[in-house]
Amino acid sequence: MRIGPVGASVGVAALVAALAGGAWTALSATPSDARASRAEPLTPRDAVMVTIPGGAVTVGDDAGPPDERPALTRRFQPFLLDRTPVTVGQFAVFVRETGHVTEAEKLGEGGVLDRTAGAWASVPGADWRHPQGADRPAAPADHPVTQVSWADADAFCRAYGARLPTEFEWERAARLGQTPDGHVFRAGDPLALDGRYLANTWQGFFPIEDRGEDGFRTTSPVGAFGETPAGLTDMAGNVWEWTASWRRPYATLDAPFRPGVGAERVQRGGSFLCDPSFCEGFRATARNHSTPETALMHVGFRCAADTGRASPLIGRIRPLPQA
Template sequence: MDRARASGVALLIAVAGLAFAAGWWLTARTTDAPTASSHAAPPEGMIYVPGGNTRIGADDGMPAERPVFTAQVAPFFMDVHPVTVAQFREFVEATAYVTEAERLGDAAVYDPATGGWRLVPGADWRRPRGPAAPAAPDDHPVTQVSWNDAVAYAGWCGKRLPTEVEWEHAARNARDSRDRYAWGDALVEAGRHRANTWQGTFPGHNTGDDGHLLTSPVGTYGETELGLTDMGGNVWEWTADWFRPYAERETPFEPGPASEKTQRGGSFLCHPSYCHGYRVSARSHSTPDSAFFHVGFRLVKDVEA
């Protein structure tokens, strides 16, 4: 065999070897990568949230949103929308559960006339603004539920509250999206409101341009890339975590009577001049026994290995 022919054969063998190696590598990567078929089907009413690395917080956000840190998140299932009034009623009827607001006899309601909060006797999850106000519609998020109430509901249905990191990872569409909101960078897209928030002047006048002055039916404003709804506006959502500065997240912590649990997602009361709480990095907080007419919750469930 002459030298030129021998070189050609050697080149073909090398190329074939590289192709085989590349094919093996791609197959291995495809097999290892999370896909729709690599996990059990999501339970009814939930979606699969792939795991990954996400930067939590925002350098241009409120002080409580800094410093930004990177978290590794395992995959999980998440409720498509916040728990509704109808879903919570099913729990109460099955267990005879009595919420903390009912036991205490009152709950917090915002008064737009004064721009402040007041405890309204008889306000609870059935009538979030008090006995004299209309009942909460079945397809709206349940409110006037404390963190402890949410944990009780979670235990009944075999789920749990999300951690702050899990919530923000899902809001960033499980790919570390740096969009301001879970759906993009604008509150109104092509003339369509993407969240139930406060329009007009806060606290004096809410124009209701988005169609609702208070809570809205879940799913009204569309889905995120992952298929979640109400990830901004409508109601704040309880999370599993104690509220702490990010700079202290690795230090030991012993909760006391005044310690508070973190909430995420903003509500129909949020306005850019006040809290801009429907940003994916925004945080709020309250004590675990507190109940408000703009706070609800959604749940997650672990993906079995």
């Protein structure tokens, strides 16, 4: 039994029935369906995964910062990627089902930007439920979960038959959305068109003033800024996303590597703290990094899966929209 070729969409109920009856049932899904169901996903099993096609593609940017050079050609097998970052509501279900305790909860604090001081601080009680501290508002269920370490993100994905994407898989998916309308950005692309912001980023003077012209000063509901042509949301801004990859110079990727003390995992996508004059993390090639135990108010994740080994627990599978 296998998932069909790129183009098949499979629902959770159909997957369960298929396991029992030995056949797959296909369901249709289009970008308009996705926008109409913005309230989803309610649980991890309601998540939609988009099929990302394989092939030889360019990653990195010869004109970018040193961390993004040199540009490389990498070959990919087709894979699946969550349409949205994992939400607070999904993570709550995971915690309820598994009893997972995050590293920030164990430590009793998480990283929060003190906008008055313009510096990061470890704030008591800051965790995935209250990303800015125990005395601050709870995180809304439809926003991306934050204050999760790399191990927390990895545990979530594995619990539902998935995994974290590599940084190049993430970039491959983001580049599928690089179009002149700016949904996933290159250097110099506008962050707003016709007065409409295209991503949740910082407007103002970082880190003191954020005018919130895009409607948000922290995280936003997943999908609030629409989809890329690939059918993915929040690939630019909102929250940085953990990947499976260790931070290494691109020029040494083929050399032997053993992570030591202080080794960092790569994050992609930028966040609501990205001010274009200070941070262009919302570009598809941009890289951020933290040690794996780090939990921050602007870092979340999404899951990936191999097409040939997709678990029925990962949710619905949607094909890449046709050009």
